[in-house]
Amino acid sequence: MTAEFPHFFLSYARMHFGDDPxxxxxxxxxxxxxxxxxxxxxxxxxxxxxxxxxxxxxxxxRLTLALSTCRVFVPIYSxxxxxxxxxxxxxxxxxxxxARHAQSNGAxxxxxxPVLWTEMEADxxxxxxxxxxxxxxxxxxxxxxxxxxxxxxxxxxGEEYKxxxxxxxxxxxxxxxxxxxxxxxxxxxxxxxxxNAFAGMQRPRESLTIRVTVAACDLExxxxxxxPSFYAExxxxxxxxxxxxxxxxxxxxxxVIRSLGHRPEVRQLNGDRPDAAAPDVLLVDLWAxxxxxxxxxxxxxxxxxxxxxxxxxxxxPQTMQHRERLESALKSSIRPSLSRSGSRRGVDRxxxxxxxxxxxxxxxxxxxxxxxxxxxxxxxxxxxLRDTRPGDPESGPGRRRQGQKEE
Numbered sequence: 361m362t363a364e365f366p367h368f369f370l371s372y373a374r375m376h377f378g379d380d381p382x383x384x385x386x387x388x389x390x391x392x393x394x395x396x397x398x399x400x401x402x403x404x405x406x407x408x409x410x411x412x413x414x415x416x417x418x419x420x421x422r423l424t425l426a427l428s429t430c431r432v433f434v435p436i437y438s439x440x441x442x443x444x445x446x447x448x449x450x451x452x453x454x455x456x457x458x459a460r461h462a463q464s465n466g467a468x469x470x471x472x473x474p475v476l477w478t479e480m481e482a483d484x485x486x487x488x489x490x491x492x493x494x495x496x497x498x499x500x501x502x503x504x505x506x507x508x509x510x511x512x513x514x515x516x517x518g519e520e521y522k523x524x525x526x527x528x529x530x531x532x533x534x535x536x537x538x539x540x541x542x543x544x545x546x547x548x549x550x551x552x553x554x555x556n557a558f559a560g561m562q563r564p565r566e567s568l569t570i571r572v573t574v575a576a577c578d579l580e581x582x583x584x585x586x587x588p589s590f591y592a593e594x595x596x597x598x599x600x601x602x603x604x605x606x607x608x609x610x611x612x613x614x615x616v617i618r619s620l621g622h623r624p625e626v627r628q629l630n631g632d633r634p635d636a637a638a639p640d641v642l643l644v645d646l647w648a649x650x651x652x653x654x655x656x657x658x659x660x661x662x663x664x665x666x667x668x669x670x671x672x673x674x675x676x677p678q679t680m681q682h683r684e685r686l687e688s689a690l691k692s693s694i695r696p697s698l699s700r701s702g703s704r705r706g707v708d709r710x711x712x713x714x715x716x717x718x719x720x721x722x723x724x725x726x727x728x729x730x731x732x733x734x735x736x737x738x739x740x741x742x743x744x745l746r747d748t749r750p751g752d753p754e755s756g757p758g759r760r761r762q763g764q765k766e767e
Contacts, residue, residue, distance in 0.1 A: 365429040365542060366407040367396050368473070368532050371450045373440040374701075374718075375725075384512050385436070386410070388475075388525070392434075395529035400536070406434075420551045420711060427453040428543040431471065431536040434528075435489075436508070438477035442486055445620075445717050448556030451488070453549055455557060460547070461540055469538035473531045478507040486558055500524055552710050570622045570720055571638045572613050573666075574598065575629040575658055576645035583650035587678050595628040598645055600673040601709040609643055609671055609712065616716040629657050639723035640666040641716065642697060646679055649689035658693040665727035666697040667719040670705045671712060700726065 370389050375382055389408045396405035407426040409419065427433075433454040441447050454472075462468045472492045482490060496504060502511050502520040511517035511524065576598035577583070579591050590602050599608045610626050617624040625638065640663050648654035670687070672679055679686070687705060691698060698705070702722020707715045 365431065366404045366426060367400060367402055367430065367536050368392075368406045368432040368434045369426050369430040369450075369454065370406055370408045370434050370436070371441075371447055371454075372408075372436040372477075373438060373444040373447055375440075384509065388508060388512065391522075391525045392529055392532075395526050396532055399529055400533050420714075423450070424453065424548055424551050428457065428548045430454075431540060432532050433472045434475060434532065435472065436475045436477045437480055437485070437489065438507075438509075439480075441477070442489070442558050444558075444721075445556050446714065448558035449551055449554040452554045452557035453551065456549055456554075457540060457543055460543070465539070469540050471535050471538050471540050473528065473535050475528060476503065476507045477509050479505060479510075480507075488557060499527060550710075552714060568622050568724060569625050569638045570617045570723065571640045572610060572617070572624055572626045572643060573629055573640055573661060574610050574626065574643045575648050575654055575661065576643070577647050577651055577654070581651055581653070583647055586647055586650075587676070590673070590676065595645075596626065600645070600671045600676060600679070601712075602673065602675065604673065604675060604709050612712060613641065613643060613716050616713050617720060620717060620720060622720065629654065629661060638665075639720070639727040641719045641723055642666055642668045642694065644668055644670050644690065644694065646670060646672065646683060646686040646690065649686045649693070655689070655693050658690070662694060662696045665723050666694075667700055667702040667723040667726070668694055668697045669703070669707055669712075669715055669719050670698075672706045672708060674708050702726075 370385075370392075372382075372385050375385075386408070389406060393405040396402065407430060409423050409426075427450060433451070435441065435447070435451065458468050458471065474489070474492060476496070500511075500520040500523050502517045503524045506514070506517070508521075508524065511521045574595050576595040577586070577591055578595050578597070579588055579593055582588060582591060590600050591598055592608070596610045597608050598610070599605065601609070605612075614624040614626055642658075642661060644658070645654075648658060670690075672683065674680075683706070697703060700722070702719050702725075704711075704715045704719065
């Protein structure tokens with residue numbers, strides 16, 4: 361494998377609480393990269409998806425490339441991880457490589473090194489994760505007891521954190537010695553086409569009403585000179601993806617929300633202040649910035665749980681030409697929601713379904729955190745590894761199977 365390929369791919373479930381919810385994950389990634397780089401003498405130690413920091417970047421292609429070429433897959437186990445559609449797709453893409461290798465070579469290489477974000481029991485993992493041949497033996501007791509999140513939050517575990525990162529780096533380097541060929545461009549599965557490897561394994565969760573508010577022009581309210589090809593008699597008929605897709609984006613959003621087990625409630629922006637009774641996803645037409653009535657109504661549409669998705673069609677040169685100006689103008693109307701985690705700008709058709717799923721998850725998180733509602737999802741059970749002892753091969757989520765050799 362050539363040097364430009366990363367040693368490992370960090371797969372994690374994004375958080376949606378706080379000003380910088382993934383700060384600790386990024387710190388761990390940086391520290392892990394430092395150790396892997398030092399021990400393996402590589403300038404490309406790892407890859408972490410940070411699309412929220414790369415507005416407008418083709419993050420799906422970058423992610424697919426990294427999963428198709430990295431040597432080791434490093435999933436961060438947490439209750440949220442195994443309910444994440446993104447994480448399930450990432451696992452499926454990497455497992456596709458392992459399966460292809462096994463067909464040609466007769467054995468599946470052990471190239472998955474899991475990390476415990478919170479303490480978890482083996483019985484709480486899906487079968488796919490239980491099958492990973494990786495032992496937690498020899499890891500610091502504080503890490504097994506508290507998880508990575510716990511030892512990062514509690515200052516008294518500073519040395520245990522450093523030891524944990526170093527041991528994980530060594531495990532990644534050992535796993536990277538196992539042969540796993542990179543996939544050529546024609547053999548890669550794009551992220552949006554991958555299935556969710558955890559589908560059917562996830563615990564059922566409570567169905568919620570998800571409000572979808574469409575803030576878009578209609579044929580009567582178009583700004584002067586705006587191409588009418590993307591609009592209908594009502595805002596709910598707006599489709600920025602003409603001619604790639606014939607359906608309105610509101611309809612696609614409905615389908616995604618139903619597939620997630622929730623109840624969509626679609627409405628057009630009408631000037632009423634949101635009642636905060638449900639998580640809210642705002643689908644906003646960039647050209648609403650040039651319509652005074654829509655811009656005014658948008659200022660009152662920011663609830664504490666509103667998340668914004670700004671679709672942009674690749675076959676709309678007029679919008680692409682004015683995009684920077686329109687986005688800047690919209691910021692004055694929807695800045696609180698637009699800057700909230702889960703919001704996305706410049707979403708093309710290939711990204712739309714994934715962006716809606718991410719926005720729904722984020723809106724639910726903001727809603728539960730800021731609003732007390734009778735039907736809010738119950739807090740997830742805190743899983744425990746308190747009975748785990750370092751050096752016990754029969755304990756821990758990656759417990760060694762009988763007969764497996766110790767490295």
